Amino acid sequence: MTKPAMMLITLSSALLTTAAAHAADPTHGRLLASQCAQCHGTNGHSVGSIDSIGGTDLYKDLLEMKANIKPEDIMHQQARGYTDEEMRLIAEYLSTQPGGSD
Amino acid sequence: MNPFDRRQFLKLCMSGAAIAAAPFSVSAATTAPRVVVIGGGFAGATVAKYLRLWGGNIDVTMIDPAAAHISCIGSNLVLNSRASLSSLTLSYNTLINTHGVKVMKDSAVSVDPLARRVYLASGARLDYDRLIVAPGIDFLSIPGLDPNIMPHAWKAGSQTLLLKKQLEAMPDGGKFVLTIPPAPYRCPPGPYERVCVVADYISRKKPKSKVIVLDANADIMAEKHTFSTAFNGIYANIVEYHTGVTISAADSSRKELTTSIGTIQGNVVNVIPTQQAGKIVFDTGLVPAGARWAPVNPLSYESTVVPGVHILGDSQGTGQPKSGHMANAQAKVCADAILRSFAGLAPDAAPKTNSACYSPITYDTASWLTVVFAYDPASGTMKAVPGTLTEAPMPTKDNFEQMFGWMANMFSDSFA
Numbered sequence: 001m002t003k004p005a006m007m008l009i010t011l012s013s014a015l016l017t018t019a020a021a022h023a024a025d026p027t028h029g030r031l032l033a034s035q036c037a038q039c040h041g042t043n044g045h046s047v048g049s050i051d052s053i054g055g056t057d058l059y060k061d062l063l064e065m066k067a068n069i070k071p072e073d074i075m076h077q078q079a080r081g082y083t084d085e086e087m088r089l090i091a092e093y094l095s096t097q098p099g100g101s102d
Numbered sequence: 103m104n105p106f107d108r109r110q111f112l113k114l115c116m117s118g119a120a121i122a123a124a125p126f127s128v129s130a131a132t133t134a135p136r137v138v139v140i141g142g143g144f145a146g147a148t149v150a151k152y153l154r155l156w157g158g159n160i161d162v163t164m165i166d167p168a169a170a171h172i173s174c175i176g177s178n179l180v181l182n183s184r185a186s187l188s189s190l191t192l193s194y195n196t197l198i199n200t201h202g203v204k205v206m207k208d209s210a211v212s213v214d215p216l217a218r219r220v221y222l223a224s225g226a227r228l229d230y231d232r233l234i235v236a237p238g239i240d241f242l243s244i245p246g247l248d249p250n251i252m253p254h255a256w257k258a259g260s261q262t263l264l265l266k267k268q269l270e271a272m273p274d275g276g277k278f279v280l281t282i283p284p285a286p287y288r289c290p291p292g293p294y295e296r297v298c299v300v301a302d303y304i305s306r307k308k309p310k311s312k313v314i315v316l317d318a319n320a321d322i323m324a325e326k327h328t329f330s331t332a333f334n335g336i337y338a339n340i341v342e343y344h345t346g347v348t349i350s351a352a353d354s355s356r357k358e359l360t361t362s363i364g365t366i367q368g369n370v371v372n373v374i375p376t377q378q379a380g381k382i383v384f385d386t387g388l389v390p391a392g393a394r395w396a397p398v399n400p401l402s403y404e405s406t407v408v409p410g411v412h413i414l415g416d417s418q419g420t421g422q423p424k425s426g427h428m429a430n431a432q433a434k435v436c437a438d439a440i441l442r443s444f445a446g447l448a449p450d451a452a453p454k455t456n457s458a459c460y461s462p463i464t465y466d467t468a469s470w471l472t473v474v475f476a477y478d479p480a481s482g483t484m485k486a487v488p489g490t491l492t493e494a495p496m497p498t499k500d501n502f503e504q505m506f507g508w509m510a511n512m513f514s515d516s517f518a
């Protein structure tokens with residue numbers, strides 16, 4: 001087998017694995033993200049004084065909260081409860097939602 | 103990819119195709135799947151909303167005897183006049199007009215789980231493909247207790263106003279007695295929060311008065327740091343806290359309780375009785391003998407006793423805290439699982455739920471309590487993710503403001 005052919009196979013199987021992870025459960029991110037709505041509003045659209053989180057990519061913010069937990073911040077405690085992959089799925093779902101507050 | 107993963111993957115791929123082709127129709131039948139929801143509290147309203155939001159063509163009927171829901175969340179704030187009952191009254195109009203939920207002002211009197219049919223007080227009957235039972239709590243009786251004299255105020259509404267009126271009529275130097283039932287009960291921090299708002303009112307209006315707390319539990323059941331600091335600090339001259347006290351009888355006319363530490367009388371006696379799942383949950387055979395709550399599969403909240411029936415909110419027995427926030431959290435897992443079942447799919451295998459709640463501690467400060475639960479496949483239960491069960495380091499004014507922001511979104515996410 002030639003080197004480029006092998007690379008192609010490696011590449012395509014990597015793509016397949018990524019695709020599998022995404023396709024594995026199309027609603028998993030939505031279900032995880034729905035748990036943000038009690039405080040941040042349905043689909044991250046806040047109707048109160050707490051920030052809206054729809055329409056933005058929160059992945060880096062969530063990772064940072066988990067890496068640097070401040071005891072006085074309720075979100076930092078929540079961040080402990082999710083894996084990086086779950087945070088990525090939550091951020092991905094919310095980023096596709098309309099932003100802004102009422 | 104191991105064989106199990108591959109099977110799951112293939113199944114999910116196929117189901118993805120099925121979702122795209124024919125959303126949630128089990129057969130070729132043209133009628134939409136029918137879901138009946140008993141109870142229009144946080145659990146019932148949220149599951150009805152999300153079934154429509156995520157499911158589209160699902161026939162959802164929610165039954166509640168009340169014209170609107172009065173939120174228990176925030177209702178302690180009525181006692182020290184920091185919130186009004188009208189601000190806690192949540193209409194079903196958006197569920198009806200925006201989300202297409204059918205709401206019936208009626209009561210479910212019985213369920214025939216074999217025929218998959220609900221009988222209503224009006225004489226109407228409803229057939230279902232899936233039933234969700236979310237009636238909240240019922241109280242165990244205490245001999246001699248008249249809740250119109252010794253209110254519980256643990257279901258918000260007229261009881262809340264009665265307790266407020268009694269507190270305001272209490273003389274300076276009076277005794278406010280509050281009993282806390284054995285866990286699990288609705289809203290773990292709620293009774294301690296009530297002690298704080300009553301003590302706040304007393305400290306400002308009737309400083310010679312006392313709050314006598316009779317807790318059936320061995321210790322403070324939630325936010326121990328926050329509440330013990332308040333009871334022993336700012337409210338040390340007002341609050342008298344007793345643990346391990348059981349109530350065996352009441353003399354309502356004398357406003358007197360027979361307890362394990364003797365007879366206790368008060369000017370106001372706020373008895374929060376021991377709680378169990380709502381009556382319809384017992385009547386439908388969803389609670390095993392000797393239990394108080396209905397066992398469910400936490401991946402779907404489907405009864406482990408009666409198929410096709412899901413139990414949500416305070417009546418379910420997963421061990422997660424009984425609160426409006428958790429009821430909302432569970433309702434989404436349930437809605438997702440029901441929609442998947444209509445598409446021939448297994449429930450999401452790794453759901454998470456969370457709780458976050460704010461408690462007023464003084465006139466203008468609040469604390470918070472939070473936890474994240476994850477499904478544990480080994481035990482088949484929801485378990486707190488280590489390190490997530492935390493409380494605020496101290497009550498703050500910022501938290502008091504955030505509390506109203508949380509309530510606004512809680513109400514809107516569940517009812518609008």
